[in-house]
Amino acid sequence: xxxxxxxxxxxxxxxxGSKPDGVWSAPGRVNLIGEHTDYxxxxxxxxxxxxxxxxxxxxRADGVIRVTSTFDNTSVxxxxxxxxxxxSAGEIVGWSAYPLGVAWALxxxxxxxxxxxxxxxxxxxxxxxxxxxxxxxxxxxSVALALNDLWSLGFSRExxxxxxxLAENDVVGAPxxxxxxxxxxLGATDSAVFLDCRSLDVTVIPLGLAHAELSILVMDxxxxxxxxxxxxxxxxxxxxxxxxxxxxSSLRDVSVSDLDRARELLDDVTFRRxxxxxxxxxxxxxxxxxxxxxxxxxxxxxxxxxxVSLRDDFEISIPELDLAVETxxxxxxxxxxxTGGGFxxxxxxxxxxxxxxDVESAVRDAFAAKGFTEPVTFTVTPSTGAERNDIDGxxx
Ligand code: ADP
Ligand code: MG
Numbered sequence: 001x002x003x004x005x006x007x008x009x010x011x012x013x014x015x016x017g018s019k020p021d022g023v024w025s026a027p028g029r030v031n032l033i034g035e036h037t038d039y040x041x042x043x044x045x046x047x048x049x050x051x052x053x054x055x056x057x058x059x060r061a062d063g064v065i066r067v068t069s070t071f072d073n074t075s076v077x078x079x080x081x082x083x084x085x086x087x088s089a090g091e092i093v094g095w096s097a098y099p100l101g102v103a104w105a106l107x108x109x110x111x112x113x114x115x116x117x118x119x120x121x122x123x124x125x126x127x128x129x130x131x132x133x134x135x136x137x138x139x140x141x142s143v144a145l146a147l148n149d150l151w152s153l154g155f156s157r158e159x160x161x162x163x164x165x166l167a168e169n170d171v172v173g174a175p176x177x178x179x180x181x182x183x184x185x186l187g188a189t190d191s192a193v194f195l196d197c198r199s200l201d202v203t204v205i206p207l208g209l210a211h212a213e214l215s216i217l218v219m220d221x222x223x224x225x226x227x228x229x230x231x232x233x234x235x236x237x238x239x240x241x242x243x244x245x246x247x248x249s250s251l252r253d254v255s256v257s258d259l260d261r262a263r264e265l266l267d268d269v270t271f272r273r274x275x276x277x278x279x280x281x282x283x284x285x286x287x288x289x290x291x292x293x294x295x296x297x298x299x300x301x302x303x304x305x306x307x308v309s310l311r312d313d314f315e316i317s318i319p320e321l322d323l324a325v326e327t328x329x330x331x332x333x334x335x336x337x338x339t340g341g342g343f344x345x346x347x348x349x350x351x352x353x354x355x356x357x358d359v360e361s362a363v364r365d366a367f368a369a370k371g372f373t374e375p376v377t378f379t380v381t382p383s384t385g386a387e388r389n390d391i392d393g394x395x396x
Contacts, residue, residue, distance in 0.1 A: 003070060003124045005054070009391050012056040015068060015075075016120050019391075020056040021150055026141035026386035027052045028133035029183035030218065030348060031339050032192050032207075033299075033306050034284040036314060038177035040239050040277050041198040041252035043284035046179055047207065047382040048187025053125035053138035054389070055099075057146040064118040067099040071123070076100065080113040087171055098136060099123065099143040101171030105163040106147060109155065116151050131220055132340040133380075136172070137180030140164035145185070145386040157185040157385070158200065187385035194288050198252055205288055207382055208295050215356050217349045219328065219363055220376040221320035225344035231316065232341055238273040242266055251277045276313040280306060300335030300350060307337035307347075316342025320372050324349075324363055331355065331362040 003011060005023055012020040027048040034044035060066075066077035076096035078086055083104040086092050092100050099121055107113040121143060127135040144160040147153070155163070164181035168174050178200065183193045186202050190210050194203040209216070243251050245265050246258070254262065256278055263271050283302050290298045307325050311317040321338040324347040328336040332355035338347045351359050360377045367375050 003054075005389060005391055008054055008056045008122065008124050011070070011124075012058065012120070012122050015122065016058060016060075018058060020058045020120075020122075022146065023054055023056045023389045023391050024142050024146035024149070024386065025052040025054040025389050026138045026145065026184045027187060027383055028127035028135055028138045029180055029187070030133065030216065030380055031179065032216075032348070033280075033287050033303060033337070035280060035306065035310055035337075035339065036235060036239075036316075036341075037277055037280050037284065038179050038197045039236060040243075040281075041250040042277065042281040044179045044195050044197060045192045045205070045284050045287055046183035046187075046195070047192040048183050048385050049127075049133060049380040050383040051125075051127040051133060051138075051380070053123060053127055053135065053142045055139075055142040055146050056122045056124075057143075057150060058120045059150055060118040060120055062118050063116070065100065065103050065121070066118070067096050067121045067123065069095060069123040070125075071095060080107075080116060080118060083107065083113060092171055095139075097172045098139045098167065101167030102140050102143045102163060103147060104171055105166040106144070106151075106153060106155070108166060109159060109163050111151060111153050119147065119150065121146070130224075132225075132345040133218075134180040134184065136168060136174075136176075137164060137184040140167055141181055141184040141386045145388070149388060158182075158202065161185050183385070185386050187383065189384050190382050192291075192382065194284075198250075203288075205291055207291060209382065212296050213353045214296055214334070215351050215353050215379045216382070217328065217333070217351050217356055217359060217377060217379050218346050219324040219349065220346040221318070221324060221344060222373050222376060223318060223320050223344035225341055231343055235273060235314065235316065238270050239277060242270045242274040245270070246274075252281070254278050256282050272313040272315075276309045279309055279313075283309075296350065297334060300333075303335030303337045303348075303350060304329070310338055310342065314342070318343060319370075320367070320375070321345075321347050323366055323370060323372070324375065327363045327366040328359050331359045333359055
């Protein structure tokens with residue numbers, strides 16, 4: 001269970017002896033479409049979800065930053081001026097690397113960590129960890145927005161997203177793109193975030209799910225993708241090899257009309273890897289156009305096609321993901337696809353509100369019939385991005 005805002009504030013009081021200066025929160029995310037396109041400088045279309053990480057933050061006079069999480073109730077503290085040395089020495093480890101990494105990254109972006117006041121930060125979250133919903137971006141974005149406000153840094157949300165990514169890349173040590181932080185910081189109610197991973201331009205795209213009475217159902221297979229590092233690296237390498245054989249710096253510069261030439265130049269496996277990325281980029285563009293012109297009821301076939309491409313061309317699906325997608329489609333979903341890096345994790349389905357219970361029980365039954373681990377299913381609502389919350393008000 002997670003704290004209410006009031007409980008979080010009380011927890012802060014008992015740790016520090018005073019009230020926090022504020023509470024900031026940031027959501028996890030789900031990627032609607034655009035898989036394995038980010039590192040090919042392509043397009044993605046994630047949305048912020050209604051599961052959030054909250055950071056209660058108060059300034060302190062001594063230049064020390066202390067982070068605590070309801071995760072394990074331990075605290076880690078360091079002088080702000082010592083963050084850079086601690087990072088170089090590999091001393092910032094475990095979950096504290098996310099919030100401390102953000103403070104360090106703000107310094108890299110120009111904040112003067114030698115003169116800023118310190119901060120006490122307590123973190124609490126309703127984003128499940130490691131379920132592909134980006135609890136990591138939620139913690140980074142809540143802390144980034146809080147420190148930006150309290151330290152009056154004046155960074156834009158786009159800059160804060162870059163700081164979150166820098167923390168994750170250079171302090172946590174995970175080679176991730178900027179999609180998750182962009183969704184968490186720039187998401188809006190009932191909207192998706194269309195991100196061009198080359199220019200980093202962001203456009204908020206209304207989804208219109210509420211009006212169309214559609215839900216997004218997450219079907220978590222509970223198959224861990226942690227063993228997939230080899231497969232992921234291999235896919236990235238195929239993309240790079242394919243791009244260089246095509247004479248371009250990234251697959252962003254290959255279009256659907258170039259695929260005939262690609263088929264002649266490339267071996268079958270590399271060709272299919274590339275065809276996934278190239279057609280997926282086109283599907284993201286088509287999804288954005290379809291949402292704008294015809295609304296969400298018309299995007300089902302694009303979600304389905306994305307799954308088929310990930311399954312057959314990119315070959316990163318697993319039987320559990322295929323079963324979740326097929327079962328959802330057979331029981332009323334208007335479109336469904338695996339989401340995330342592949343080899344495990346979750347699928348999503350776009351489902352009329354009234355059909356959600358049917359789809360959930362059909363997926364559970366289908367998994368049981370195959371002897372698969374029982375899946376966890378839940379709906380997510382596209383929600384607002386990172387924001388400051390009112391401790392004394394009712395936004396709880
Ligand atoms: P995902 O982002 O898919 O949930 P990651 O491995 O990228 O998975 O990030 C999860 C890590 O983020 C956790 O192992 C932990 O280190 C950190 N984290 C996430 N939420 C919290 C939290 N509420 N408190 C402390 N650390 C957290
Ligand atoms: Mg993550």
